[in-house]
Amino acid sequence: MKETVLQPGRRIPANAPTIGVFDSGFGGLTVLRALLHRLPGAKFAFLGDTARLPYGSKSRRTIARYAAESARFLVNEQNAQFLVIACNTASALALDAIQDAVSVPVLGVIEPGAEAARAASQTGDVLVIATDATVQSHAYAGACRGLGLRALEKACPLLVPLVEEGWVDPSSTMGAVTSQVIRIYLGELIEQASAAGLTPDVLVLGCTHYPLLHTFFQAEVPAGIRVIDSAQATAETASRLIEPLPGLAREGRAENTLIRCFATDSVDKFERLGSRFLGQPVGRVQLVDLGG
Amino acid sequence: MKETVLQPGRRIPANAPTIGVFDSGFGGLTVLRALLHRLPGAKFAFLGDTARLPYGSKSRRTIARYAAESARFLVNEQNAQFLVIACNTASALALDAIQDAVSVPVLGVIEPGAEAARAASQTGDVLVIATDATVQSHAYAGACRGLGLRALEKACPLLVPLVEEGWVDPSSTMGAVTSQVIRIYLGELIEQASAAGLTPDVLVLGCTHYPLLHTFFQAEVPAGIRVIDSAQATAETASRLIEPLPGLAREGRAENTLIRCFATDSVDKFERLGSRFLGQPVGRVQLVDLGG
Numbered sequence: 001m002k003e004t005v006l007q008p009g010r011r012i013p014a015n016a017p018t019i020g021v022f023d024s025g026f027g028g029l030t031v032l033r034a035l036l037h038r039l040p041g042a043k044f045a046f047l048g049d050t051a052r053l054p055y056g057s058k059s060r061r062t063i064a065r066y067a068a069e070s071a072r073f074l075v076n077e078q079n080a081q082f083l084v085i086a087c088n089t090a091s092a093l094a095l096d097a098i099q100d101a102v103s104v105p106v107l108g109v110i111e112p113g114a115e116a117a118r119a120a121s122q123t124g125d126v127l128v129i130a131t132d133a134t135v136q137s138h139a140y141a142g143a144c145r146g147l148g149l150r151a152l153e154k155a156c157p158l159l160v161p162l163v164e165e166g167w168v169d170p171s172s173t174m175g176a177v178t179s180q181v182i183r184i185y186l187g188e189l190i191e192q193a194s195a196a197g198l199t200p201d202v203l204v205l206g207c208t209h210y211p212l213l214h215t216f217f218q219a220e221v222p223a224g225i226r227v228i229d230s231a232q233a234t235a236e237t238a239s240r241l242i243e244p245l246p247g248l249a250r251e252g253r254a255e256n257t258l259i260r261c262f263a264t265d266s267v268d269k270f271e272r273l274g275s276r277f278l279g280q281p282v283g284r285v286q287l288v289d290l291g292g
Numbered sequence: 293m294k295e296t297v298l299q300p301g302r303r304i305p306a307n308a309p310t311i312g313v314f315d316s317g318f319g320g321l322t323v324l325r326a327l328l329h330r331l332p333g334a335k336f337a338f339l340g341d342t343a344r345l346p347y348g349s350k351s352r353r354t355i356a357r358y359a360a361e362s363a364r365f366l367v368n369e370q371n372a373q374f375l376v377i378a379c380n381t382a383s384a385l386a387l388d389a390i391q392d393a394v395s396v397p398v399l400g401v402i403e404p405g406a407e408a409a410r411a412a413s414q415t416g417d418v419l420v421i422a423t424d425a426t427v428q429s430h431a432y433a434g435a436c437r438g439l440g441l442r443a444l445e446k447a448c449p450l451l452v453p454l455v456e457e458g459w460v461d462p463s464s465t466m467g468a469v470t471s472q473v474i475r476i477y478l479g480e481l482i483e484q485a486s487a488a489g490l491t492p493d494v495l496v497l498g499c500t501h502y503p504l505l506h507t508f509f510q511a512e513v514p515a516g517i518r519v520i521d522s523a524q525a526t527a528e529t530a531s532r533l534i535e536p537l538p539g540l541a542r543e544g545r546a547e548n549t550l551i552r553c554f555a556t557d558s559v560d561k562f563e564r565l566g567s568r569f570l571g572q573p574v575g576r577v578q579l580v581d582l583g584g
Contacts, residue, residue: 050349051349051350053349054346057342057343057345057557057558057561058343058557059557157453157456157457158450158453158454158457161449161450161453162450164449165449165450173476174476176472177469177472177473177476180468180469180472181469184465184466184469265349265350265351266349269349
């Protein structure tokens with residue numbers, strides 16, 4: 001299998017650890033992007049199970065099976081020594097199944113997001129926005145409750161398609177639509193929080209697509225509410241856990257890191273849109289068949 | 293299997309024909325709605341293959357297999373004597389496979405849409421808006437070309453989520469977002485048409501979700517361009533073909549018609565959103581397992 005070496009001249013130590021990053025689609029590339037900047041001396045293998053998305057509309061059992069197959073591919077065939085589940089649905093519904101399927105440490109996106117919210121909140125009241133599937137799982141509310149926080153969750157189904165359309169420039173006519181959609185969603189959420197007697201001071205972005213809207217959230221969120229990006233929070237936690245692994249170079253530049261990207265379908269869309277999420281070219285994406 | 297009889301008092305002749313209507317999701321209920329009004333004396337069985345949507349991101353071979361399984365369910369288990377494929381992707385990629393799988397007449401949504409465009413157009417230049425998957429199949433462009441029309445297609449990926457969010461009231465703040473999104477899409481499309489030297493006088497709505505945005509299109513489309521709804525066009529063609537079937541009552545009211553709805557997953561979402569598409573209650577939706 002050919003490797004996508006973004007800058008072949010750059011030498012990564014042969015024994016550098018490989019970090020496996022998994023998502024049902026390619027939104028999880030925002031988590032990989034945050035990881036690259038923290039661990040430029042690691043190697044990365046990213047798998048998007050694009051043939052079987054969206055996970056959100058499938059049963060827990062089916063999601064667990066798909067996620068376990070994907071995790072095994074990254075560990076057994078790509079030699080990943082650490083797995084980051086950069087997918088909210090799989091983190092919410094299949095983390096145990098993934099941990100059972102492989103023998104390396106596994107980190108999801110939900111616990112780090114909730115931990116970051118706890119660190120940032122004074123009032124203990126937290127707002128979470130995410131996809132419909134993530135909200136229906138109530139995984140963030142559960143993780144927040146476990147940390148002594150009260151969380152109010154809201155599904156914002158228009159935000160993923162707005163990001164995938166590329167309507168993410170705040171100064172454009174299209175960006176004005178995105179601003180207005182975010183204003184409507186946040187207005188509804190803050191009204192609900194007020195009706196429930198909450199005084200939130202943190203907004204958690206609970207979807208891997210949302211980091212591309214960070215500027216919009218900063219502009220639209222009311223004063224006194226801090227925006228927490230669960231992709232960033234996950235990368236921070238992961239890098240703390242990964243840094244002790246042997247062979248990790250201590251220096252390097254994110255754009256020189258060795259990244260191999262795999263998808264189970266729709267390689268074209270992945271290559272076309274992925275760079276926007278990764279913040280640098282994704283290179284050639286390899287098609288893999290997980291036998292689903 | 294229990295039947296959802298919307299008004300049990302009403303008598304449909306025992307030998308009234310059953311019309312099977314199939315979609316990957318529940319958007320095709322807009323086609324069923326248009327059929328009900330034309331054929332109130334028929335019985336209807338609707339199947340949404342919600343467990344395996346979206347079809348748009350899958351290969352032709354996989355879509356053909358899923359659609360053939362769904363068609364066999366409607367014909368063999370629900371005794372459908374006529375099939376309407378109320379799904380643009382399946383119509384574009386699997387109509388032959390469905391026709392091979394069953395022995396009853398099968399009608400897709402694309403040919404009727406193209407025929408209606410030919411009947412309405414003076415210039416022979418036609419605009420088509422649809423989902424990304426339908427546009428990538430170029431099925432409308434092909435059907436239009438076969439009728440001597442020139443067609444320019446545009447994917448409008450935000451419209452389905454806007455409909456599913458219910459942002460469809462033009463007088464609301466949310467409706468203002470939908471208006472603006474449609475204005476942007478139509479502006480881009482008309483600019484492309486002009487650059488290509490086309491003088492379009494017809495806009496085909498090539499997605500089963502779009503009839504819920506009909507008022508918006510009427511308001512935003514430039515003067516001199518007529519809006520053609522492929523759901524309506526399909527229902528018109530279907531009713532012409534179905535009317536000769538024996539046992540069809542000549543009278544009745546759409547809201548009294550016998551409808552059975554089936555889905556392969558997400559029955560809750562189907563029940564919650566389906567009525568908006570059907571224009572009347574969908575009743576209880578039965579979960580079926582097609583063994584996929």
